[in-house]
Amino acid sequence: MIELPTEADPVKVVEGDCLEVLKSLPDGCVDAVVTDPPYSSGGAFRGDRMGGTVAKYTTSYGKRDLPEFGGDNRDQRAYGYWCALWLSECLRLTKPAGVCCLFTDWRQIGTTIDAIQAGGWVYRGVAVWDKTEAARPMKGRFRNQCEFIVWGSRGPMGDEGECLPGVFRRAVAGMGKEHTAQKPIEVMRGLLAISQPNATILDPFAGSGTTGVAAALEGRRCLLIEKEPAYAAICRERVRKVLSAGMFEGIEEGAA
Numbered sequence: 001m002i003e004l005p006t007e008a009d010p011v012k013v014v015e016g017d018c019l020e021v022l023k024s025l026p027d028g029c030v031d032a033v034v035t036d037p038p039y040s041s042g043g044a045f046r047g048d049r050m051g052g053t054v055a056k057y058t059t060s061y062g063k064r065d066l067p068e069f070g071g072d073n074r075d076q077r078a079y080g081y082w083c084a085l086w087l088s089e090c091l092r093l094t095k096p097a098g099v100c101c102l103f104t105d106w107r108q109i110g111t112t113i114d115a116i117q118a119g120g121w122v123y124r125g126v127a128v129w130d131k132t133e134a135a136r137p138m139k140g141r142f143r144n145q146c147e148f149i150v151w152g153s154r155g156p157m158g159d160e161g162e163c164l165p166g167v168f169r170r171a172v173a174g175m176g177k178e179h180t181a182q183k184p185i186e187v188m189r190g191l192l193a194i195s196q197p198n199a200t201i202l203d204p205f206a207g208s209g210t211t212g213v214a215a216a217l218e219g220r221r222c223l224l225i226e227k228e229p230a231y232a233a234i235c236r237e238r239v240r241k242v243l244s245a246g247m248f249e250g251i252e253e254g255a256a
Helices: 018-023 046-050 053-057 076-093 109-118 185-194 210-217 229-244
Strands: 011-015 030-035 094-104 122-130 146-153 167-169 200-203 221-226
Touching: 011 210, 011 229, 018 076, 018 221, 030 076, 030 185, 076 094, 076 109, 094 109, 094 122, 094 185, 109 122, 109 146, 167 185, 185 210, 200 210, 210 221, 210 229, 221 229
Parallel strands: 011 221, 030 094, 030 200, 122 167, 200 221
Antiparallel strands: 094 146, 122 146
């Protein structure tokens, strides 16, 4: 039996395949899903989809000895079907009016929009992570400097609360990152504003645990699921450092 996060233990890390773990959780146990699944995208050539994730997603001048991660070699139709499977499980676990936010890129945005609806969510739109002008300069072409957050709700949702931004402008994490596709902490903190304080957040693809770090900083509880043992260990260590700090405010980007 998987224990859910509590006030005394606000961020839990579960090691395992997300579909199996999700099926073991009770209905309506989380308030929101915020996640960054493997896109099955990237690479300069069609055959790159089958390559390793470090080579695919890290530039030649920025390579580090980071662990590989799996699940990133599906073709587009298989990716859409697989997303619909786990998104439907996440819908069951989410309370009515709760939300789902998932990252994607320009190659998979159409498939991701279809998948969130196939999973039963009410599609609400797309927010943007602007990686700034430092991202992917291409002579004679438009710069691919954005990734996207496709989001939806479990049924109707209220319209009270502050108006949240539709664009999050933050540069890609530098050499201090622990995962090749790691999102900036401040972007994840901004996304969590869609949930209420003390909400329980679910991330089925935890990676290096940035959602859990952001949840701790924002006073949310979080259940992280990670398949790769090396990354599950990184999640636990990053979250431990934040929680052991006692006071969450003032922790700088990369320090977690």
